Amino acid sequence: MVQIEETASRVHLEWDTPLFRTAIAQYEQALPYADVSEAVAERLRYPERAVMLSIPVRLDDERRVVFAGYRVQHSSVLGPTKGGIRYDEEVTLGECAALAVWMTWKCSLLRLPYGGAKGGVRCNPRQLSLSELERLTRRFTSELLPVIGPQEDIAAPDMATNEQTMAWMMDTYSMQVGHAVPEIVTGKPISVGGSVFRHEATGAGVVMVTARACERLGWNLAEQRCVVQGFGNVGGIAAHELADCGAT
Incomplete structure (x- = not known):
């Protein structure tokens, strides 16, 4: 054995x-x-x-x-x-x-x-x-x-x-x-x-998790500078969602 x-x-x-x-x-x-x-x-x-x-x-x-x-x-x-x-x-x-x-x-x-x-x-x-x-x-x-x-x-x-x-x-x-x-x-x-919203869901989920992480760290997401890897179905939508939240 x-x-x-x-x-x-x-x-x-x-x-x-x-x-x-x-x-x-x-x-x-x-x-x-x-x-x-x-x-x-x-x-x-x-x-x-x-x-x-x-x-x-x-x-x-x-x-x-x-x-x-x-x-x-x-x-x-x-x-x-x-x-x-x-x-x-x-x-x-x-x-x-x-x-x-x-x-x-x-x-x-x-x-x-x-x-x-x-x-x-x-x-x-x-x-x-x-x-x-x-x-x-x-x-x-x-x-x-x-x-x-x-x-x-x-x-x-x-x-x-x-x-x-x-x-x-x-x-x-x-x-x-x-x-x-x-x-x-x-x-x-x-x-x-x-x-409905399936296409946007993954990228939007990235932003939701990011927002929760900022909240736990005591940061304001709107004041953060974000780096996004890739600009496809996930990265592209995440970038748009982050911009809508005020992030750069």
Whole structure:
């Protein structure tokens, strides 16, 4: 038994990357304050499922290209796993695993009945046309069908994905099961069952947390100078919200 444990500890698993090790290091720091058994603690150090996919796509010039896709489901103890889909050239299994871990903690801390997941496709979305992105998304969704569902794993927008991406995913999944399943994704257009304020919610949440932090520190947010990293769906909206609060 000792030999097996020592051998296992020396093996680097597929998702073992610096970002995943960071997520686990944070977890280890929090463990002394958590009332969990060693068995539960050990289980939560690992994802429940990590899927790697090959996604063949026909480009507009008739070339066929195969993209790498990933989906990691960390914990389904509290309910279906939940997490974003990102399109980026740097997407890896380890990155998705780390982000899935963090999604589990976020859902648990807010007492939401979900676990953490994250997925993505390694591609440069800026070099793909809208029709190519649609074909990529629909094929990715088709390949994920055995492991996703409203009671299993629910997708959401993330880096370089948006309401349109979620609409394609919802439509593809619904066609496969024979009826509309709007709950397979969040962040979809309002016209197909999406939520009002969903697009702004993450950036606005950043500002709400910042305002609460300033309040605890005795600072006035309107008097602060803020630095925002990135100017996408989250950073751009956060910057606008901060400006509305009087911050610079």
